[in-house]
Amino acid sequence: MLDxxxxxxxxxxxxxxRPMEIAQDGPLIAAAxxxxxxxxxxxxxxxxxxxEPGTAMxxxxxxxxxxxFSETTQRAHCFFEWIYFANVASSMDERSVYLTRKRLGEELARLETIPIDSETVVVPVPDTSKAxxxxxxxxxxxxSVEGLIRNRYTGRTFIDGASSRRQKAESKYTPLREVLEGKRVILVEDSIVRSTxxxxxxxxxxxxxxxxxxxVRIACPPIIAPCFYGIDMSTIHELxxxxxxxxxxxxxxxxxxxxEVLGADTLRYLPIDSVARSIDLDSSWLCQACISGSYPTPAGERLYEIAYGRSLDAETGRTYESPPAIIS
Ligand code: SF4
Structure with missing residues (x-):
């Protein structure tokens, strides 16, 4: 805030x-x-x-x-920043995004069971899953080969409305015949939210x-619960x-x-314990609510109960759009 x-x-x-990085060089100060x-x-x-969390500059x-301004020593860094949101060249809380994604790939390799031969290739879904x-x-x-080329003029899809999301998804990647023909492809993606x-x-x-x-290999565990901490992800019903x-x-x-539903020969997600290992932080220091359903704040727990109840009734509205009396 600038007054x-x-x-x-x-x-x-x-x-x-959420992350917050600050820099000071002589008289210059910046934050991002x-x-x-x-x-x-x-x-x-x-x-x-x-x-530091709970601190103001x-x-x-x-x-x-x-x-x-807060004495709590508890931490709940959003794991998804390292896996998907952040730029691969960034570091947050002294942990590198690139090294985290590299370790997630090594975890996927450790779990791999399909036969590997000279016709087997890894293809990243660009760009986040490349590392x-x-x-x-x-x-x-x-x-690891570029079998899919990203159309630079199509934005991210996961926060869009349904029809624009599908339209964007259709023009998002161009498959390359020269790379894919006759190959057993291990397709690596960073996460699946709605699957569009x-x-x-x-x-x-x-x-x-x-x-x-x-x-298909997903460098993240399944997303099973919505985020109430700043990421307008989805309702449970839409996940x-x-x-x-x-x-x-x-x-x-x-x-x-x-x-089968996606149209892949096989699919594998990473287990939850791979996340903390890859970021190199204890899991008690991470928010993993959207993959565990366990929220780091009482308000998150309460909103999840409402969201869960609404999913059983196949309601699609956002949880925070519930009447205030229900939320509080
Ligand atoms: S719920 Fe998921 S996306 Fe939201 S802050 Fe927690 S880990 Fe991050």
Whole structure:
């Protein structure tokens, strides 16, 4: 916040759910949610650090002071920042986005069971999954190749309305015959939220018929619950994974059914414990609510109960659109 007198206030939520990076170089001060923005402004890497959760930085002329406004020592950093939201060149809370995604790919390689031969290739769904795909391919000693080219003029799809999402998904990637023909393709994606993009993409690849087999690997566990901490993700009803889980568990059979619906030969997600290992933070320091259904705040728990009840009635409205009396 910048007030009318030119005083700057930068604050971070008490649990550190969202990231906040600050930089100070001589008289220059800047803050951004991602370190890459500060690096690109010309701040030296050693001048950039994370703002402690529950702390505010106040800048008044040439005076800078830090003030703690919450005493909680609990942390709940959003794991999805490292997996999907953040720029791959960023670091948050001293953990690199690139190295996290690389380790997620290594976890996928460790779990791989399909036969690997000279006709097997890894293809990333551009761009977020590239680091994971490259690391997976390296571990499996097979090539990671660009079998899908991203159309730079189509935006992200997961926060759009249904029809514009489908339209965008259709023009989002161009499959390359030269790369895919006759191949057993391990298709690596960062996550599946509603599955619109994945269904459209697999439908297109199948109708072109170039790839011999398509095995989908997701560098994230299934998204089973909505986010109430700033990401307008979806209602439970709209999410792809929840209806396939058996007693809330991801099984071989549930993944087989998901693969069938998507049009893939096989599908595999990462288990939840891969996430903390890959970020290199204890899971108690992470918000993993959208993959576990367990929220780090009482308000989150309450909203999830409402969202769950609404999903049983197949209601599609956002939980925070419920009457205030129900939420409070
Ligand atoms: S619910 Fe998911 S997207 Fe939202 S803050 Fe938690 S981990 Fe991040």
């Amino acid at each position: 009318a007198c030119g005083r700057l206030l930068v604050a971070r939520d008490p649990l550190g759910i 949610s991602e370190s890459v923005a500060l690096l690109n402004l010309g701040f030296p890497p050693e001048s950039i650090r994370s703002l 106040l800048v008044d002329g040439d005076r800078v002071r830090f003030e703690r 994971a795909a490259d690391a997976m391919a390296y571990r499996l000693s097979i090539p 993009t994945m269904k459209v993409l697999l439908g297109r690849m199948r109708s072109l018929g170039w790839a011999r087999e398509i095995h 792809f994974a929840p209806k396939f889980l058996e007693d809330g568990q991801l099984t071989e059979e549930s993944q087989r059914k998901m693969a």
